[in-house]
Amino acid sequence: MKKKVFIFDDNLEILELCTEILQDIGCEVQTSPTTNSVEQQVSDYMPDLILMDNWLPDMSGIEATKLLKANPQLKDIPVIYFSANSNISELANQAGADDFLAKPFDIDLFEKTVKKYTAE
Template sequence: MNNKAKKIIIFDDDEDILSICSYILEEQGWEVFTFTDCNNIIEKVSGIDPVVILMDNWIPDAGGIIATQSLKKDEHWKHIPVIYFSANSDIQLLADHAGAETYLAKPFDLEELERVINTVLVHN
């Protein structure tokens, strides 16, 4: 995987999750970009061109569902796999509604994070 292929964006307003996930993923050679809101999501994604996106459900302002749907409606960015993550018990329904490729329930362990990312990369 070349450097361009190792970019990941995490959208979450929880700074602890951002710092833990960033640390783990950077250790594995990812270039990690984080945002605490999903405003202007197309501009944010197009400025980075990631291979995978982690999307929190309760992200300001519009929320993860609308943000993910915006990406999935965009011809240029709809191919990027989105991993939806939330502590909500209906996470599978939320992820399906958003159009995300898969989901990760919070709290998650780091092996699970790696497994889910690797799964979407294999299928992409």
């Protein structure tokens, strides 16, 4: 069964690139450029992993991650914080994310990090 990954990022080029990489390693991908009703979006798809950008319209990645982690049905889905901010580890920590990846990212590291959370 394919692992499902949900990517929240308002940069369409990043969404396309990540979708390609993830499909290449056998994942099913859902993307959203906004965090509008983030809990609903995630509940409808129930991914195995979430990639969350910091800067998003509507609600920041920190707020969105906190909402997901506070939801009993969604709190166990790992969230990888995904940003070009220099203090990304701090932001990921603040958000309660499970891990983080700095942008621009190394494709091997990106794949390795995703596989760490989607391995059987």
